Amino acid sequence: MSAELQQLYQQIILEHAKKRNGSPLADPPPGDKSGESHMLNPTCGDEITLRAAVHNDGAATTLSAISWDGQGCSISMASASVLSDLAQGMDREELLKVVDNFRELMRSRGSIEADEEILGDAAALSGVSRYPARVKCAMLAWVALEEALLAAN
Amino acid sequence: MSVVSTPATLKHAAGMIDDAEARRIRNDFPILSQQVNGSPLVYLDSGATSQNPLCVLEAEQEYYEQRNAAVHRGAHMLAVSATDAFENARETVAGFINAGMDEVVWTSNATEAINLIAYAFSNASVGRGGDAAARFVVGPGDELVVTEMEHHANLIPWQELAFRTGATLRYIPVDDAGALRLDEAEHIIGPRTKVVAFTHASNVLGTINPVATLVRLAREAGAAVVLDACQSVPHMGVDVKALDVDFAAFSGHKMLGPTGIGVLYGRAELLNAMPPFLTGGSMITTVTMEKAEYLPSPQRFEAGTQRISQAVALAAAVDYLRETGMDRIHAWEAELGQRLVAGLEAIDGVRVLGPAAGAERIGLAAFDVDGVHAHDVGQFLDDKGIAVRVGHHCAQPLHRRLGLVATTRASTYLYNTTDDVDAFLDAVAGVRPFFGVN
Incomplete structure (x- = not known):
């Protein structure tokens, strides 16, 4: 077993892949705007439907609810799970910055150290960046969230 | 040589x-x-x-080091040498599947070969090729039959042909174990069927399909038979005449050859009656500003500069397979x-x-x-x-x-x-x- 593979499939990733926090899809809180996105990774059939709701209290817009249904590899499912934990309750603009941070990490081919302060459990996905063929799996839920937020606007 | x-x-x-x-x-x-x-x-x-x-890598290198030139044009020594290598390669591949020289058309891969057939049918269906191409005309009321186990390359070209012409696409289902439902096939293939396209060996299931049974059903219906031979030609002796199929397609890179080359086999009588798919240089006899006349097969289907080094290398791969x-x-x-x-x-x-x-x-x-x-x-x-x-x-x-x-x-x-x-x-x-x- 290589160190890279152990780094890729950390225990926390395998646990998230099973727990699937944020799944299944749930109705958005009444009164909040919501948007939905369906994403497909055609090379392997990973699939996710993600729903995001935002609440505006006049001063700021926060993510009031995130939920999803999906099927796919452990990386794509774990990624959706950690994202759900991370995004819940976050300021919308902050959240979009975190998505960019994660995307940059995924595309880094291992050259960037994950910032746990910013990414939480998602930092455990940093090992994916050494496997370019798997970056799409890890990004699936995050791209779906971006699209769902746009739709909720 | x-x-x-x-x-x-x-x-x-x-x-x-x-x-x-x-x-x-x-x-x-x-x-x-x-x-x-x-x-x-x-x-x-x-x-x-x-x-x-x-030996395949060497054949490609040798071609570029010693022979590289455009084929079927030019009078210089290299052009003759390149043309010889290109046509010798065709002879080698034709012999490998028991086809005639005029029955082997070079394509980019099997996908392009199957698209070539589908587009030739399509072109015939809008009147190209005249009376000689009448047998390739499909339209509303006609049926194209594939199977549920096809690779997308032998499914989507037929879907698109159906969309373009108004013909109906039907498929022979598989059972829970993945075997073709031949009992269903007997009902599905009938007088309306114009094409029966199926894979020789499944790239997922590993099954070898009963070609003889499907060919018999197609013959009784008067339909053309298209065989996806991608997983058979590289791995077993395939004799297209013995199988009695009308067309077959396979790819070079799955049989020890390079990428970028595939083969369409077609019965000469059919290929010579079929309108072309890609058009341009090297496939014509006479061209005026209004129209063009086309060469017979295989040149009719080989427009533009060809995959010469790939053909030469594929022939080396075939030699290797035959020797083994x-x-x-x-x-x-x-x-x-x-x-x-x-x-x-x-x-x-x-x-x-x-x-x-x-x-x-x-x-x-x-x-x-x-x-x-x-x-x-x-x-x-x-x-x-x-x-x-x-x-x-x-x-x-x-x-x-x-x-x-x-x-x-x-x-x-x-x-x-x-x-x-x-x-x-x-x-x-x-x-x-x-x-x-x-």
């Missing part, structure tokens, strides 16, 4: 291929000697693309295929698609590991230097029919050994424990 030297170890080979012979063969393939992640490469993805023996012996290759891969299936069936939580151990199959096996996605299986195997294919293998409808989204596939070729298969089986046995699935 032969441009390729065949390795001495393979000349006049006799008897069955065994592990010792497979190891000798393996030594002819430079890429297979490398280490991956600290382990010797175990290449079990030849169903997707095969590797090249040194297609019957020997088929027998060896069947043995490896049985070892794969028997071994996989013995692993808890593994479901093999297609025929059970003991039943006929080519040397590949696709399987599902309960609780672990195919992508994760493939990643785990790659870590041990084992290369397999993961995903739907360009057969989404078949996977859907079998209740799956993605599977893992191990596919063998003449250079694989029982050690390769055993290393793979050992690794698969470790998949569920690693991912914590019981």
Whole structure:
């Protein structure tokens, strides 16, 4: 077993892949705007439907609810799970910055150290960046969230 | 004139291929000697693309070093030499499948070959090719028949032909085990059927389809038969005349040749009556500002500068396969295929698609590991230097029919050994424990 593979499939990733926090899809809180996105990774059939709701209290817009249904590899499912934990309750603009941070990490081919302060459990996905063929799996839920937020606007 | 030297170890080979012979063969393939992640490469993805023996690489290099020129034009020495090499390659490949020289059309790959047929039908259907092409006309009320196990390359071109012409696409379903429902086929193929297109050997199930039965049904209906031979021509002796198909398609890169070249076989009578697909230079007799007259097959279908070095290298690959012996290759891969299936069936939580151990199959096996996605299986195997294919293998409808989204596939070729298969089986046995699935 290589160190890279152990780094890729950390225990926390395998646990998230099973727990699937944020799944299944749930109705958005009444009164909040919501948007939905369906994403497909055609090379392997990973699939996710993600729903995001935002609440505006006049001063700021926060993510009031995130939920999803999906099927796919452990990386794509774990990624959706950690994202759900991370995004819940976050300021919308902050959240979009975190998505960019994660995307940059995924595309880094291992050259960037994950910032746990910013990414939480998602930092455990940093090992994916050494496997370019798997970056799409890890990004699936995050791209779906971006699209769902746009739709909720 | 032969441009390729065949390795001495393979000349006049006799008897069955065994592990010792497979190891000798393996030594002819430079890429297979490398280490991956600290382990010797175990290449079990030849169903997707095969590797090249040194003689194939040398043939391509020799062509560029000694002969490179445009073919079928120019009077200089190199042009003649290149044309000879190009047409000799055609003769070699034609002989390999028992076709005539005018029955082998070079394409980019099997996908383009099948699209060529579909677009020729399409062009005939809008009147191109005149009366001679009347037999290729399809329209509302006509039916195109495929099977539920087709690779997308032998499905989507027919879907599109149906959309363009108003014809109806129908398919022969498979049963729960993935076998073709021949009882259904008898009802589906009928007087309305214009095309019956099906795969010779399934790239997912490993089954060899009953060509004779389907050809008989197509003949009774007066339909053209299109055979996807991508997984058969590289692995067993294929005689297109004995199979009595009208068209067949296969790819060079799956049979020890380079990428960028494929073959369309068509009966000469049909090819010479068919309107062209791609048009342009090198495929014409007379051109005016208004219209053009076309050469007979195969030039009619070879517009533009051709894949000359690829054709030459493919012929070298065919020479290599013939020297090794297609019957020997088929027998060896069947043995490896049985070892794969028997071994996989013995692993808890593994479901093999297609025929059970003991039943006929080519040397590949696709399987599902309960609780672990195919992508994760493939990643785990790659870590041990084992290369397999993961995903739907360009057969989404078949996977859907079998209740799956993605599977893992191990596919063998003449250079694989029982050690390769055993290393793979050992690794698969470790998949569920690693991912914590019981």
